[in-house]
Amino acid sequence: MTRALSNDLRERVVAAVVSGESSRSVAARFGVAVSSVVKWSQRYRTTGSVAPGKMGGHRRRVLEPHRAFIVERINETSNLTLHRLKDELAARGVRVSHNAVWQFLRREGLSFKKNAVRP
Incomplete structure (x- = not known):
């Protein structure tokens, strides 16, 4: 499993999108995937933070x-x-x-x- 990218990068990417730049151009400038730019922007709009969510976890056994x-x-x-x-x-x-x-x-x-x- 890969680790999350830094919050600094996430904040710079989201700031560029909020300032009006397109997701594709931001992705090309920062060297990240367009889907990452979109997801980080969505997370920022819903939660107000770009911090990554919890990765992995343990499922309880139903039976x-x-x-x-x-x-x-x-x-x-x-x-x-x-x-x-x-x-x-x-x-x-x-x-x-x-x-x-x-x-x-x-x-x-x-x-x-x-x-x-x-x-």
Whole structure:
């Protein structure tokens, strides 16, 4: 991931746009992309600042609070499928995709093999 450009550059670019210069000419003069000039100008108009927003972050796991329910369902039902587990979660008000359930089970090391004894 790239790092944000300096606030000094951002302020000079936005000042040039505010003074009436076009975004394309400002981009060429300062050596930045036209899209950057437009986004910085929009940020300045909405927030009054050209400081960059937070980069990156961590998404919370949606299924983590429901781990006990998922483990219980896997232990009590031997023929449970991912789609059925997804539907049961939806009935409890947790709307997630098939892939989200699969990723959660893989990350937690949970499995529900139907034919665990098959050679």
